Amino acid sequence: MKKLWARVCAGAMLCLCVASPAQAVLTIEITQGVEGALPVAVVPFEWQGEAGSQPPQDVAAIITADLQRSGRFAPLPVDDMLSHPHEGAQVNYRDWRLLNVDSLVVGRVIASGDNYIVQFQLYDVFRAASLIGYSIRSTASGLRLTAHQISDLIYETLMGEPGAFATRIAYVTEIRHADGSRHYSLQVADADGYNPQPVLNSTHPLMSPSWSPDGKRLAYVSFESKKPAIYIQEVDSGRRELVSSYPGLNGAPVWSPDGKRMALVLSRRGNADIYILDLERRNLQQITENYAIDTEPVWYPDGSALIFTSDRGGTPQLYRVYFADGRATRLTFEGKYNSRASISPDGKRIAMVHGDQGKFRIAVMDTDGGALQVLTDSSLDESPSFAPNGSMIIYATEAKGKGVLSAVSVDGRVKQRLALQTGDAREPAWSPYTGKQ
Numbered sequence: 536m537k538k539l540w541a542r543v544c545a546g547a548m549l550c551l552c553v554a555s556p557a558q559a560v561l562t563i564e565i566t567q568g569v570e571g572a573l574p575v576a577v578v579p580f581e582w583q584g585e586a587g588s589q590p591p592q593d594v595a596a597i598i599t600a601d602l603q604r605s606g607r608f609a610p611l612p613v614d615d616m617l618s619h620p621h622e623g624a625q626v627n628y629r630d631w632r633l634l635n636v637d638s639l640v641v642g643r644v645i646a647s648g649d650n651y652i653v654q655f656q657l658y659d660v661f662r663a664a665s666l667i668g669y670s671i672r673s674t675a676s677g678l679r680l681t682a683h684q685i686s687d688l689i690y691e692t693l694m695g696e697p698g699a700f701a702t703r704i705a706y707v708t709e710i711r712h713a714d715g716s717r718h719y720s721l722q723v724a725d726a727d728g729y730n731p732q733p734v735l736n737s738t739h740p741l742m743s744p745s746w747s748p749d750g751k752r753l754a755y756v757s758f759e760s761k762k763p764a765i766y767i768q769e770v771d772s773g774r775r776e777l778v779s780s781y782p783g784l785n786g787a788p789v790w791s792p793d794g795k796r797m798a799l800v801l802s803r804r805g806n807a808d809i810y811i812l813d814l815e816r817r818n819l820q821q822i823t824e825n826y827a828i829d830t831e832p833v834w835y836p837d838g839s840a841l842i843f844t845s846d847r848g849g850t851p852q853l854y855r856v857y858f859a860d861g862r863a864t865r866l867t868f869e870g871k872y873n874s875r876a877s878i879s880p881d882g883k884r885i886a887m888v889h890g891d892q893g894k895f896r897i898a899v900m901d902t903d904g905g906a907l908q909v910l911t912d913s914s915l916d917e918s919p920s921f922a923p924n925g926s927m928i929i930y931a932t933e934a935k936g937k938g939v940l941s942a943v944s945v946d947g948r949v950k951q952r953l954a955l956q957t958g959d960a961r962e963p964a965w966s967p968y969t970g971k972q
Contacts, residue, residue, distance in 0.1 A: 572606065572607055572608050572609040573607060573608050573609065573637055573638065573693065574608075574609050574611065574634075574635055574636050574637050574638075575602060575608045575609065575610055575611070575636065575637065575638045575639070575640070575689075575693075576610065576611040576616060576631060576634070576636045576638070576639050576640065577595050577598050577599045577602070577610055577640040578595065578613075578616065578619050578620060578621070578639070578640065578641045578642075579593075579595045579596075579613060579619060580593075580594050580595045580621070580641075580642045580643050580644050580653075580655070581621035581642070581643035581644070582643070582644055583643055583644070583645040583646060584644075584645070584646035585646065588646075590644045590646075590651065590678065591675045591676075591678055592678040592679050592682065594642070594644055594653060594678060594681065594682045594685070595640070595642070597679060597682035597683070597686070597727075598640065598682050598685055598686050598689070600727065601682070601683060601686035601690075601698075601700045601727065602686060602689065602690070604727065604951055605690065605698075605700075605926075605949065606944065606948070606949030606950070606951070607690075607694060607949065608693075611634060611636055615634065616634075617630040617631075617633070617634065618630050620641050621641050621642065621643050622641060622643075622656070623641070623656055623658070623665060625641075626639065626641065626658060628658075628660055628661075628663045631660045632660055632661065636660050637659070637660055637661065638657060638658065638659060638660065638666075638689075638693060639657070639658040639660050640655060640656070640657050640658075640689060641655065641656055641658070642654050642655030642656065642685075644678075647672075649674075649675075650672060650673065650674050650675075651672070651673045651674065651675070651678060652670055652671070652672055652673070653670070653671045653672075653673055653678070653681050653682075653685070654668075654669070654670045654671075655668065655669060655685055656668035657688075657689055657692060657693075666692050666693075667688060667689075667692050669685070669688065671684065671685070679725065679729065679730065680701060680725075683700040683701035683725065683726070683727070684700075684701045686698055686700040686701075687699070687700050687701050696924055696926065697923075697924045697968075698924065699726060699922040699923050699924045699926065699927070699965075699968075700726055700727065701726070702726045702750075702922070702923055702965065702966045702967075702968065702969075703723055703724065703725055703726060703750070703965075703966040704723070704724055704725075704726055704728075704929060704940075704963055704964065704965055704966065705721065705722065705723050705734070705744040705746065705753055705963070705964045705966070706721075706722055706724075706744070706931075706940060706960050706961065706962060706963040706964070707719060707720070707721055707722070707741050707742060707744065707755075707960070707961050707962045708720045708722055708958045708959065708960050708961075709740075709938075709958055709959050709961070710958040710959075716738065717738070718736065718737070718738060719736070719737045719738070719739065719740055719741045720733045720734075720735065720736045720737070720741070721733065721734040721735045721741050721744055721753065721755055722734065723753075723770055726922075726965070726966075728953045734753060734768060734770055734773070735755075735757075735768065735773075735775075737757065737759055739757065739758040739759045739761075740757075740758045741755055741756065741757055741758075742755065742756045742786075742962060743755055743756045743786060743787050743788060743962060744962060744964045745788050745789045745790055745964060746790070746964055746965075746966050746967055747767075747790050747794050748790055748791075748792060748793065748794045748967055749794060749967075749969060750770075750966045750967050750968070750969030751769060751770060751771070751969070752767055752768060752769050752770060753767070753768050753770060753964075754766070754767050754768075754778070754788040754789070754790065754797060755768070755788070756785065756786050756787075756788065760780070762780075762785075763784060763785045763786055764777060764779065764780040764785050765777075765778050765779035765780070765785050765786075765788045765797075765799060766778065767814075778797070778812065778814065778817075779799060779801070779812060781801050781803040782802075782803055783801065783802035783803055783805075784800060784801060784802040784807055785799065785800075785801060786799065786800045786801075786807075786830065787799060787800045787830055787831050787832060789832055789833055789834060790834075791811075791834055791838055792834055792835075792836055792837065792838045793838060794814075795813070795814055795815065796811050796812060796813055796814060797811070797812045797814055798810070798811050798812075798822070798832040798833075798834060798841055799811075799812060799832070800829070800830045800831070800832070801819075806825070806826065806827075806828070807828045807829060807830055808821060808822070808823045808824055808825065808829050809821075809822040809823040809829050809830075809832045809841065809843050809856075810822060822841065822856060822858075822861075823843070823845070823856065823863060825845065825847050825863075826847070827845050827846050827847035828845065828846055829843055829844070829845045829847070829854075830843065830844050830845070831843055831844040831874060831875050831876065833876050833877060833878050834878070835878060835882055836878065836880060836881070836882045837882065839857060839858060839859070840855055840856060840857040840858065841855070841856050841858075842854070842855050842866065842876045842878060842885065843856070843863075843876070844873075844874040844875065844876065845863070848865060850871045850872055851872050851873065851874045851890075852865055852866070852867045852868075852872075852873050852874075853865070853866045853867045853873050853874070853876050853885065853887060854866060866885070866900075866902075866904070867887070867900070867907070869889075869906065869907045870889055870890060870891045870907070871890060871891075872888070872889065872890025872891070872895070873887050873888070873889055873890070873898075873907075874887060874888050874890075875887060875888045875917065875918060875919065877919045877920050877921050877928070878902065878921070879921050879925040879945070880921060880923055880924070880925050880967075881925055882902060883901060883902055884899050884900070884901060884902065884921075884925070884945060885899065885900055885901075885902055886898070886899050886919040886920075886921060886928050886930075886945075887899075887900075887919065888916060888917055888918075888919065889907060889909060891909075893914075894913075894914040894915075895914065895915050895916055895917070896909050896910070896911045896912070896913065896914075896916050897909075897910050897911045897916045897919050897928060897930050897943060898910060899928075899945060908947065909947075910928070910943045910944075910945075910946075910947040911930070911932070911941070911943055911947075911950075913932045913933070913934075913941075914933075915932060915933050916930050916931070916932045916941075917930065917931045917932070917961065917962075918930055918931045918961065918962045918963060918964075920963055920964050920965045921965060922942075922965050923965065923966065923967050923968045925945065926944060926945060927942045927943065927944055927945070927949070928942065928943055928944075928945065929941070929942045929953075929963045929965050930942070930943070930963065931960065931961045931962060931963060934952065937959055938958075938959030938960050938961050939952060939953065939959075939960055940952070940953040940960050940963050941953065
């Protein structure tokens with residue numbers, strides 16, 4: 536516990552995580568799914584293009600992988616399919632009923648000049664009814680995103696809640712070289728781990744990535760000037776600006792829900808306290824003033840309050856401060872260590888790192904209080920971050936001595952692991968919904 540809290544307090548987490556500079560690829564391992572997952576079949580999409588050619592992406596395979604890694608669906612293997620329809624008129628519902636398939640997805644990819652048209656339909660097999668159908672224009676580079684968008688539509692239709700397949704994750708990676716040097720990278724990848732792109736590569740530690748509400752920018756801490764400083768960077772253009780480099784600690788930046796302010800941790804007056812920075816006027820407002828270490832702020836979705844970590848009670852625990860009265864009240868009482876909060880998009884749940892008997896696991900509790908529910912069974916979990924639909928929590932952990940990213944459902948029933956081929960990964964942050972979704 537002392538080691539983990541020391542990293543939080545010092546801000547200089549030099550043992551962060553590592554990114555392979557360019558081509559580290561995340562792979563998905565489903566470690567636990569929901570018993571009784573919904574049987575679904577995604578038929579390979581018909582290709583209508585030049586003879587002998589193939590589409591740049593296998594759209595049906597991407598959709599299948601999305602649904603499977605959610606843990607809530609059991610896709611039928613292609614080899615077990617009795618037929619391969621591409622439109623409603625070709626569907627023999629009897630075939631699919633024999634295979635105990637509840638839902639069926641068929642479609643085609645049509646070449647249209649330099650672009651593509653992706654058509655798909657979702658059917659209820661036992662009612663022999665069409666549920667949804669769309670025709671989506673796409674490009675070669677956008678076919679993977681289009682497939683994720685289709686997965687979101689299917690997920691929402693069948694599960695009754697929005698999907699999050701077309702979102703992104705940010706994370707920090709670290710590679711240790713034989714000569715003792717280290718390289719750090721702030722990476723952004725699709726939510727399934729594909730298409731990782733470096734936002735920033737550095738020989739100095741990077742930490743605490745935080746998405747802007749529009750999903751276009753990241754705030755983070757860099758040690759490139761030999762001391763912690765907070766930067767904001769546009770993900771697509773790479774344009775960045777320095778926003779906080781006060782003497783002492785500059786850490787844990789997190790955007791307000793309206794994107795106009797940023798909560799952060801400063802020690803400009805000697806002690807680590809929570810401040811709010813007006814990003815337009817650059818005015819500072821001090822929120823906490825205590826002899827203890829106050830750190831890791833997160834905003835309520837309505838902007839009315841912050842939750843933060845403090846050891847003012849003797850051990851790290853979560854506290855809440857409403858801006859209306861400015862009083863900090865303790866939220867967690869179960870266990871001697873609770874830190875690094877993440878609030879669900881609906882404001883009803885708090886995820887955190889819960890320490891007990893030398894093990895640090897991801898737990899959740901209602902924001903109104905109540906008992907903690909421990910979701911993970913590993914021993915050194917960190918940095919939980921909710922998916923924008925609130926269904927999953929991504930976090931950092933260790934497996935075989937290597938830093939990896941994992942995800943768990945809010946009820947603990949679905950688990951998956953994202954493993955880098957090289958280097959260690961830490962500090963994941965799940966993006967909000969954006970205009971690209």
